[in-house]
Amino acid sequence: MIGDGRGFLRFLIVSSLAVLQLVEADSSPYFEPFNVSYDHRALILGGKRRMLTSAGIHYPRATPEMWPDLIAKSKKGGADVVQTYVFWNKHEPVRGRYYFEGRYDIVKFAKVVGAAGLYLHLRIGPYVCAEWNFGGFPVWLRDIPGIKFRTDNAPFKEEMERFVKKIVDLMLEEMLFSWQGGPIIMLQIENEYGNIESSYGQSGKNYVKWAAEMALGLGAGVPWVMCRQDDAPGSVINACNGYYCDGFRPNSGSKPTLWTEDWDGWFASWGGRLPHRPVEDLAFAVARFFQRGGSFQNYYMYFGGTNFGRTSGGPFYITSYDYDAPLDEFGLTSQPKWGHLKDLHSSIKLCERALVSSVSAHYVKLGPMQEAHVYNETEGKCSAFIANIDEHKYATVHFLGKTYSLPPWSVSILPDCKNVVFNTAKVSSQTSIKSRAVDQGLPLNLSPGQKLRDTQAYFSQSWMGLTEPINLWSNDTFTVQGILEHLNVTKDHSDYLWYFTRIHISGDDVAFWEENKISPTIEIDSMRDVFRVFVNGQLAGSVVGHWVKVAQPIKLLQGYNDLVLLTQTVGLQNYGAFLEKDGAGFRGKVKFTGFKDGDMDLSNLSWTYQVGLSGEFLKIYSVEENEKVEWTDVVTGDSPSTFTWFKAHFDSPEGTDPVALNLGSMGKGQAWVNGHHIGRYWNRVAPKDGCRKCDYRGPYNSDKCMTNCGKPTQTRYHVPRSWLKASDNLLVIFEETGGNPSDISIERHYSEIICGTVSETHYPPLHKWTKPDPLPVTISIDDLTPEMYLECEQGYVIGSIEFASYGTPDGSCPNFQRSSCHAANSEHLVKEACEGKNSCSIKISNARFGGDPCRGIVKTLAVQARCISSTSSRLLVSNFK
Numbered sequence: 010m011i012g013d014g015r016g017f018l019r020f021l022i023v024s025s026l027a028v029l030q031l032v033e034a035d036s037s038p039y040f041e042p043f044n045v046s047y048d049h050r051a052l053i054l055g056g057k058r059r060m061l062t063s064a065g066i067h068y069p070r071a072t073p074e075m076w077p078d079l080i081a082k083s084k085k086g087g088a089d090v091v092q093t094y095v096f097w098n099k100h101e102p103v104r105g106r107y108y109f110e111g112r113y114d115i116v117k118f119a120k121v122v123g124a125a126g127l128y129l130h131l132r133i134g135p136y137v138c139a140e141w142n143f144g145g146f147p148v149w150l151r152d153i154p155g156i157k158f159r160t161d162n163a164p165f166k167e168e169m170e171r172f173v174k175k176i177v178d179l180m181l182e183e184m185l186f187s188w189q190g191g192p193i194i195m196l197q198i199e200n201e202y203g204n205i206e207s208s209y210g211q212s213g214k215n216y217v218k219w220a221a222e223m224a225l226g227l228g229a230g231v232p233w234v235m236c237r238q239d240d241a242p243g244s245v246i247n248a249c250n251g252y253y254c255d256g257f258r259p260n261s262g263s264k265p266t267l268w269t270e271d272w273d274g275w276f277a278s279w280g281g282r283l284p285h286r287p288v289e290d291l292a293f294a295v296a297r298f299f300q301r302g303g304s305f306q307n308y309y310m311y312f313g314g315t316n317f318g319r320t321s322g323g324p325f326y327i328t329s330y331d332y333d334a335p336l337d338e339f340g341l342t343s344q345p346k347w348g349h350l351k352d353l354h355s356s357i358k359l360c361e362r363a364l365v366s367s368v369s370a371h372y373v374k375l376g377p378m379q380e381a382h383v384y385n386e387t388e389g390k391c392s393a394f395i396a397n398i399d400e401h402k403y404a405t406v407h408f409l410g411k412t413y414s415l416p417p418w419s420v421s422i423l424p425d426c427k428n429v430v431f432n433t434a435k436v437s438s439q440t441s442i443k444s445r446a447v448d449q450g451l452p453l454n455l456s457p458g459q460k461l462r463d464t465q466a467y468f469s470q471s472w473m474g475l476t477e478p479i480n481l482w483s484n485d486t487f488t489v490q491g492i493l494e495h496l497n498v499t500k501d502h503s504d505y506l507w508y509f510t511r512i513h514i515s516g517d518d519v520a521f522w523e524e525n526k527i528s529p530t531i532e533i534d535s536m537r538d539v540f541r542v543f544v545n546g547q548l549a550g551s552v553v554g555h556w557v558k559v560a561q562p563i564k565l566l567q568g569y570n571d572l573v574l575l576t577q578t579v580g581l582q583n584y585g586a587f588l589e590k591d592g593a594g595f596r597g598k599v600k601f602t603g604f605k606d607g608d609m610d611l612s613n614l615s616w617t618y619q620v621g622l623s624g625e626f627l628k629i630y631s632v633e634e635n636e637k638v639e640w641t642d643v644v645t646g647d648s649p650s651t652f653t654w655f656k657a658h659f660d661s662p663e664g665t666d667p668v669a670l671n672l673g674s675m676g677k678g679q680a681w682v683n684g685h686h687i688g689r690y691w692n693r694v695a696p697k698d699g700c701r702k703c704d705y706r707g708p709y710n711s712d713k714c715m716t717n718c719g720k721p722t723q724t725r726y727h728v729p730r731s732w733l734k735a736s737d738n739l740l741v742i743f744e745e746t747g748g749n750p751s752d753i754s755i756e757r758h759y760s761e762i763i764c765g766t767v768s769e770t771h772y773p774p775l776h777k778w779t780k781p782d783p784l785p786v787t788i789s790i791d792d793l794t795p796e797m798y799l800e801c802e803q804g805y806v807i808g809s810i811e812f813a814s815y816g817t818p819d820g821s822c823p824n825f826q827r828s829s830c831h832a833a834n835s836e837h838l839v840k841e842a843c844e845g846k847n848s849c850s851i852k853i854s855n856a857r858f859g860g861d862p863c864r865g866i867v868k869t870l871a872v873q874a875r876c877i878s879s880t881s882s883r884l885l886v887s888n889f890k
């Protein structure tokens with residue numbers, strides 16, 4: 010049934026086409042076709058059990074131009090698999106009309122993964138959560154009569170099946186399944202339904218069965234998983250998500266232990282702190298998972314990226330989806346996270362043969378909180394993991410005749426059951442300190458003698474402005490009695506919904522207010538996300554919240570008053586049961602209180618409805634349309650204007666470094682570059698408290714290690730390089746609350762300082778033992794000598810060594826100091842080995858440094874180096890002074 014004639018014919022056609030289109034690198038097959046199955050121990054790829062590491066990357070959170078580099082960095086970091094969700098709302102923006110272009114070209118993404126030699130885990134859902142707008146559901150789904158999402162409901166099941174089949178058929182047609190020579194080894198149906206299933210009673214149970222049978226019936230020919238679904242039926246594998254999954258077991262003895270979401274960080278909300286997960290704890294969680302029988306682990310996220318446009322979910326998720334992932338939002342490696350995990354993956358790879366050939370681990374108790382799991386290979390070789398789960402204390406354990414010391418909350422990995430090659434708490438990988446530069450570029454049209462401040466350097470003309478009208482401008486308004494539900498009107502084509510009415514105020518009421526020194530108050534039972542009220546053209550109040558009560562006093566005049574209400578969404582709900590009922594805007598009563606004769610029910614009035622902004626409607630953010638409206642010069646120093654559009658042109662920073670807009674001087678709004686929607690921005694500040702020094706030891710949760718207290722949650726907004734031209738880029742901003750555009754700057758992001766700290770007691774270098782199948786037959790003493798490995802980002806070289814000391818240096822990056830124990834030739838040696846190179850390594854031994862600088866003490870090499878661009882030395886001179 011699987012490899013049918015259609016596929017074979019297609020293969021022949023592709024092969025002959027490949028001859029015609031000579032350099033068609035991205036065409037199937039990428040692999041010798043192989044089947045995927047599984048047993049209790051692992052996924053079985055082409056007949057072989059595998060231990061797999063997977064990198065979560067969501068294709069629309071980057072650009073197609075970024076995909077190859079992100080995937081190459083995932084592979085270099087030790088990933089075997091890339092995992093992504095599929096984003097229904099963007100693939101089917103209008104019912105029955107599909108979109109697979111640009112950032113949504115999922116076929117191209119799969120091909121880039123295949124071309125890199127990695128496998129793909131496609132999580133179709135089609136509910137995905139993902140902190141993505143409406144959890145990935147198209148908003149039109151709400152309008153289907155009788156629909157109830159994610160339950161035994163015929164209209165929903167029909168839509169869901171149609172979309173899932175569409176995706177599976179697309180992948181089949183493009184020959185992207187493993188048995189067709191493509192990268193896809195596994196799929197997912199539904200997502201985290203176990204969390205909400207009980208809300209749906211028996212219908213929920215029926216739905217799970219239906220979803221599994223429907224998926225299995227599509228002829229994809231690879232295993233399906235359900236993430237967080239204890240009752241996953243039949244051959245569908247229930248997989249784990251969380252910070253730790255080493256205690257997890259699937260619901261059948263014939264299914265392997267898979268970890269579909271290893272939360273290596275967390276997302277952030279506007280006005281929230283930034284979460285950070287220490288890599289020592291993350292590595293501990295992963296090592297424990299493989300130690301205790303796990304076989305597939307996916308980092309959620311390996312690269313988080315950016316919620317461009319209006320794709321971020323809610324309530325209130327920020328535009329950055331950095332996630333504290335090993336690859337940062339811009340695609341730069343976050344060190345030491347990326348490097349330490351790379352070492353971890355290498356050491357797990359060294360154990361793979363033993364791990365897959367054992368039916369199960371041999372358990373050895375070593376102490377009250379210490380244990381080993383031994384995996385014996387058939388030929389007598391073995392690999393072992395030794396854990397110290399004590400959160401506080403070091404432990405010394407005896408194992409197979411040797412003594413080992415383990416830091417608290419750590420796992421040591423012994424690929425040969427004798428030599429430790431890795432400990433999760435000992436980081437040998439380099440750290441890096443990222444820098445941002447606002448270069449002095451060459452602005453266009455600069456008149457003689459005109460000077461620009463640093464931050465304006467890129468802007469080639471002064472800012473222009475345009476006021477967004479707070480009145481009826483649309484030819485598409487309608488008037489009805491009553492308050493309509495926000496999404497029912499906007500269909501989420503815009504964040505903004507305007508409600509216009511006119512009310513008459515009698516002299517009696519005005520006298521009543523004056524007499525009692527009160528104001529009439531607009532009261533709303535419940536509101537999300539942002540509410541604003543305008544009276545007679547003036548903003549009279551704003552409220553921000555998630556289903557909060559509103560009581561906003563306002564001033565009304567005798568006679569007729571124009572009353573305008575505005576409700577705004579900041580990302581639709583993406584999690585929870587009954588999403589179809591969640592909606593936006595108002596819930597319950599909307600009324601005026603404080604009138605002489607009692608309350609005024611505003612839902613009894615006639616309201617005129619208008620969706621969106623006039624600037625959105627006219628597409629004035631686009632290169633084609635922005636000249637069609639009349640912009641006026643903005644005089645810097647003007648008081649900040651609310652509901653204003655701004656535009657300016659700027660030159661791109663030279664080189665290839667990632668670029669960001671710094672919008673720290675602005676209030677709240679949205680930004681576009683050359684018509685590309687960069688996302689929402691908002692200068693909301695995180696609470697002052699709740700950030701503390703983070704200890705990796707002990708169970709992690711998303712509140713444990715917060716940074717950025719008292720600062721705006723996000724001020725920098727990624728502008729992908731592929732959206733930029735060398736010069737004359739159009740930046741358009743819609744500002745709601747007021748800000749100063751002349752302080753907006755364009756930044757280059759890069760890793761400037763890299764540091765290493767490796768001591769004699771660290772473990773051997775793993776970077777040379779990467780895939781494929783690296784297990785050395787015997788490990789020599791030389792192999793076991795620790796090494797410092799330093800590497801600049803691509804396009805950079807080590808320009809200078811700013812500190813180097815072999816001995817007992819104090820301090821930490823970027824503030825090291827020498828101590829009395831210091832090998833005199835340290836700096837010279839490191840310079841010789843590293844300067845001018847993209848990467849270098851130095852063995853940590855007395856011999857290498859010309860003798861022992863202090864006997865009987867553990868020596869450490871600490872190095873601080875500066876990376877400089879290998880191409881553009883002109884920039885370096887101006888930036889690094």
Ligand SMILES: *[C@@H]1O[C@H](CO)[C@@H](O)[C@H](O)[C@H]1NC(C)=O
Pocket residue numbers: 010011012042043044188
């Ligand atoms: C995959 O399995 C199917 C069904 O068992 C079989 O017909 C096919 O030849 C297998 N393909 C490969 C590449 O092993």
Ligand SMILES: *[C@@H]1O[C@H](CO)[C@@H](O)[C@H](O)[C@H]1NC(C)=O
Pocket residue numbers: 371383384385391
């Ligand atoms: C695996 O190795 C351990 C340690 O060498 C030994 O005690 C155990 O009996 C072995 N188990 C199997 C199943 O070979």
Ligand SMILES: *[C@@H]1O[C@H](CO)[C@@H](O)[C@H](O)[C@H]1NC(C)=O
Pocket residue numbers: 484485
């Ligand atoms: C509104 O104007 C636009 C463009 O000016 C036009 O395409 C559209 O048909 C008009 N709609 C109505 C309802 O008149």
Ligand SMILES: *[C@@H]1O[C@H](CO)[C@@H](O)[C@H](O)[C@H]1NC(C)=O
Pocket residue numbers: 152493494497592
């Ligand atoms: C939204 O519109 C649908 C009909 O299109 C209606 O059934 C539903 O009650 C409306 N929702 C609200 C909250 O008004």
Ligand SMILES: *[C@@H]1O[C@H](CO)[C@@H](O)[C@H](O)[C@H]1NC(C)=O
Pocket residue numbers: 608609610613
């Ligand atoms: C609002 O209108 C309804 C009928 O449409 C009426 O029953 C109700 O009394 C009115 N309420 C107020 C406060 O005017």
